Amino acid sequence: MKAAVFYGKENMRVEEYPTPEINDNEVLVRVKSAAICGTDVRMYRNGVKNVDENHPLIIGHEMAGVIEKVGKNVTAYTPGTRVAVAPNMGCGICEDCIRGNGHMCKDYKALGISLNGGFAEYVRVPEAAVRGGNLIPMEDHVSYAEAAITEALSCVYNGSSQCNIRPGDYVLVIGAGPIGIMHAMMAKMAGAVKVIINDIAENRLELCREIDPSFITVKDDVIPFVRKETKGHGVDAVITACPVPAAQQTALEVAANYGRICFFGGLPEDRKMVPLNTNLIHYKQLICTGTTRASLKQFKDVLGFVSAGIIDVKKLITAEFSLDEIGKGFELAIAAQGLKNVINMD
Ligand SMILES: [Zn+2]
Numbered sequence: 001m002k003a004a005v006f007y008g009k010e011n012m013r014v015e016e017y018p019t020p021e022i023n024d025n026e027v028l029v030r031v032k033s034a035a036i037c038g039t040d041v042r043m044y045r046n047g048v049k050n051v052d053e054n055h056p057l058i059i060g061h062e063m064a065g066v067i068e069k070v071g072k073n074v075t076a077y078t079p080g081t082r083v084a085v086a087p088n089m090g091c092g093i094c095e096d097c098i099r100g101n102g103h104m105c106k107d108y109k110a111l112g113i114s115l116n117g118g119f120a121e122y123v124r125v126p127e128a129a130v131r132g133g134n135l136i137p138m139e140d141h142v143s144y145a146e147a148a149i150t151e152a153l154s155c156v157y158n159g160s161s162q163c164n165i166r167p168g169d170y171v172l173v174i175g176a177g178p179i180g181i182m183h184a185m186m187a188k189m190a191g192a193v194k195v196i197i198n199d200i201a202e203n204r205l206e207l208c209r210e211i212d213p214s215f216i217t218v219k220d221d222v223i224p225f226v227r228k229e230t231k232g233h234g235v236d237a238v239i240t241a242c243p244v245p246a247a248q249q250t251a252l253e254v255a256a257n258y259g260r261i262c263f264f265g266g267l268p269e270d271r272k273m274v275p276l277n278t279n280l281i282h283y284k285q286l287i288c289t290g291t292t293r294a295s296l297k298q299f300k301d302v303l304g305f306v307s308a309g310i311i312d313v314k315k316l317i318t319a320e321f322s323l324d325e326i327g328k329g330f331e332l333a334i335a336a337q338g339l340k341n342v343i344n345m346d
């Protein structure tokens with residue numbers, strides 16, 4: 001098969017690679033679309049532990065395709081079924097897994113992160129994922145590209161759910177990348193009356209307004225802006241969708257009484273210690289949380305939102321490439337140009 005094979009820091013080559021073999025309990029999926037995520041960009045730029053010229057990895061964890069082949073013990077799936085592929089799998093037996101949170105499992109593995117993933121013509125789906133229900137049949141009208149993006153949206157849904165956004169809420173999203181815009185869309189879906197998006201890049205904010213003219217955008221002086229927009233109330237929910245420590249401090253400042261804050265974007269290792277005015281949490285009775293990845297249930301829910309047309313992810317796809325052109329997709333993602341870059345295998 002053809003695959004974009006990652007050999008370590010800034011070294012990915014599109015080449016022939018052995019088509020994965022499956023055992024009796026596994027499934028082979030023919031990948032149709034795979035989306036480039038911020039995580040892929042981080043892996044590409046920083047390298048990945050234990051991945052080198054002799055131990056390559058096929059990355060890409062946001063994917064959808066068609067079931068090509070099933071092992072002889074697999075009864076739940078049949079070849080030809082169009083599926084969204086949820087990449088995360090847990091051990092299945094620890095406390096987190098039993099609670100339905102395989103994405104938090106200590107022995108967590110994921111396609112495109114620790115196992116070969118979606119930037120290839122085929123992906124092997126291990127037994128843990130087959131048994132776990134990671135292959136979710138798609139409705140005919142949902143495209144592979146939309147289904148691929150569902151993974152990122154499921155992580156956003158996890159963060160958004162923690163903020164318990166209710167009809168009538170004011171919401172602020174800090175960071176207008178694809179993830180930030182997805183948060184804004186989710187907030188609106190949940191009934192927010194005002195969704196304010198803050199970013200330092202004007203072109204990003206322009207894109208936000210194009211996607212949904214009801215989004216209110218702000219570049220500078222976000223604290224007085226929020227105060228004015230909310231008539232002094234503050235925002236009921238704040239999501240930091242950027243790796244910036246100051247955004248976390250701002251979040252506490254602009255939150256209304258009983259506000260909910262999600263530190264969605266992780267911080268670089270060397271900047272993770274952030275001085276926060278915890279009296280703001282105390283006196284405003286704030287709830288501060290953070291999330292990572294998403295449960296399978298959340299993935300399935302989000303695919304349902306996309307199917308039902310409650311959330312339109314098509315607008316987020318700003319460029320599509322063939323597998324041969326994947327380098328161009330990474331260039332755009334690295335330059336933070338556009339939103340989701342999708343690789344189509346045909
Ligand atoms: Zn992702």
Ligand SMILES: [Zn+2]
Nearest residue numbers: 091094097105
């Ligand atoms: Zn587990």
